[in-house]
Amino acid sequence: MTSDVELVQKFSDVYGVSGFEQDVVRLFKDETAGLGELTIDGMFNAVLARKENTGKQPLVQLDAHSDAVGLLTQAVRPNGMLKFVPLGGWVPSNIPAMKVVVRNKDGEYIPGVVATKPPHFMTAEERNAVPKIPNMSVDVGSSSREETINDFHIDTGCPIFPAAKFEYNEKKGLLFGKDFDDRLGAAAMTDILQQMSGKQLKVDVAAGLSAQEEVGMRGALALARKLNPDLAIVLEGVPADDTFEPDWLSQTRMGGGPMLRDYDTTFIANPNFQTYITSLADELGIPYTRAVRTGGGQDGAAIGNWKGVPTVVVGIPVRYEHSAYNWGSITDVRAAVNLTMALLERLDMDVIKRFTAL
Template identity: 30%
Template sequence: MDLLKELTEANGAPGFEKPIRQIMKREIEKTGAKTVSDRLGSIFGEKCGSENGPKILLAGHMDEVAFMVSEITKDGYLRFVPLGGWWDQVLLAQRVKVMTKDKEFTGVIGSKPPHILQAEELKKVYPMREMFIDIGANDKDQVKQWGIKVGDPIIPICPFELLPDNDTILAKALDNRAGCYLALEVLKQIREINHSNTVYCGATVQEEVGLRGAATAPYIMEPDLSIAVDVGIAQDGPSDNSNKAKLGSGPLITFLDSSLIPHISLRDLVIEIAEKNSIPYQVDIMLGGGTDAGRFHLFKKGVPTIVIGVAARYIHSHVSMISKKDLENSAKLLTELIKELDANRFNQLFN
């Protein structure tokens, strides 16, 4: 878990993914794969198989939901705007780090105290636009002396922890450092197997603000097939959600989201491989949300695409949870899929 800990505790707001990219580059180079990247910062390891099979893109995304400093008040408080999708209700009293060029500053998200709110205000979700970040500064001049500027990224604080069941992982940014981890793990595993494909394992940038890296990354390799590796929504809280995704029940295969209906023959092949190899799996049908797959499948004349990942609790907040067992089974499923997809099996997808 050391690598996943490092990935989640590193800071990578959309547009500020450099610390994550450095970890990805280091780990890709360890596998002996060729490193390729686009001009926005997406990075992949290229691993060629033994024959002229299809080109497979397997991608997580490096960025996490975060914030940006939008204003410094005369009293030294910071106003901020979201980078990615946040629900205002999860923000108050949470700790954050303001990232300058040379230093980090810890702050807390504050608001008007509840003791002085009117009764009707107490019944409403407090809006983000009225929140601020308190970094303990006396005034605007002190903030300036510390080097904090409008445009600096702000990152949630949550240390990595493996919980007592030795399976549940608690951390920030599992959306989508889990996908980054899986891309690296698959790249390591395919060194040890025979396959006929050219595989690109890595991660994009700026997924949380509009799938932007996913629009440029395919031009690096012009893939024949793509797999977005991301997290899905676990719905295993204290209610009757027995048919919904849950932690520990296997990889999550997306059948529908707001940006993608997967290539049906590819979807069926993934399920066939999971069942043949006794890999537990779950199905995700979600009308809201989307992943990089929404862009990948529209590249040029079309790319057969699917989303495979893990169920996660509490994403798009300061903290999230996934299952270590789900990570292991997802890596196994992705590796088996790469083994199966030679040129003949790929061509059968279109019959």
């Protein structure tokens, strides 16, 4: 495996859901050791200021979010199963029968499964019903509330993580695993920091690994307030549409290169910056798609809207986002990394001024 695939593997396998991102931050800290100064706040937002920053240049906030969608234990039922609330946007029908791990009060990871009644016991009506999250449970193999609380050390507030192991199809460059939204972005950002180490730029770069995106872009907003950037580039695992949209309407394709987002329901890219990055991709021969979405949202909204700074989103296509199992392509990760590095190398005060010119 090449080093970038290894990075994707590490970031995919690590457990981190909204509000419980510590393990992802620890990985980022290890992988960026020696590359700059890392600061971590009380929300577990981590920001790495490159060692090469001068403090006198325009500041670019790079962003990837550390959290992924998951579940949170609300209460232990009398039969020992866990009633939970969703963290982030789930389709209820994607949750049942999912393998999970629960982090108990001692910090141990306990395997479990989202319980379903065996079909043998279901009425026809039950089989056709749309499942409702408040009626679902996680089963860790316990048979009573006392056993779950006293023996498994699981109770209210314990986070629940999807549990899928990363796999790589080397021949096809295919990535399979969980949490590609936004661990592909986190791996790409880490790769960029590693590859650009020692390189002098005409901008300072603060790489923010932000928490709690899936519950309302909270970490990116906190970081933008603190960093006060002049510009933002968001690296985001974005939902692929190539399995169901016709070619003419498909705007995010696995293997199709980065998706440069024009519009979603929270965000409109700065048009001058968007033109600059698409022209750069054209010049470098990097394939990409542009996307005008009818839904969705991402950290670009939080950062861009905070102080009105020019912002673009470099999306990495992910099939089956917000489910436990994702597909992605290493070629898309590499294209996003190369485009972002080329962009950082060209940015300076004059270029940035052009983004706000009338």
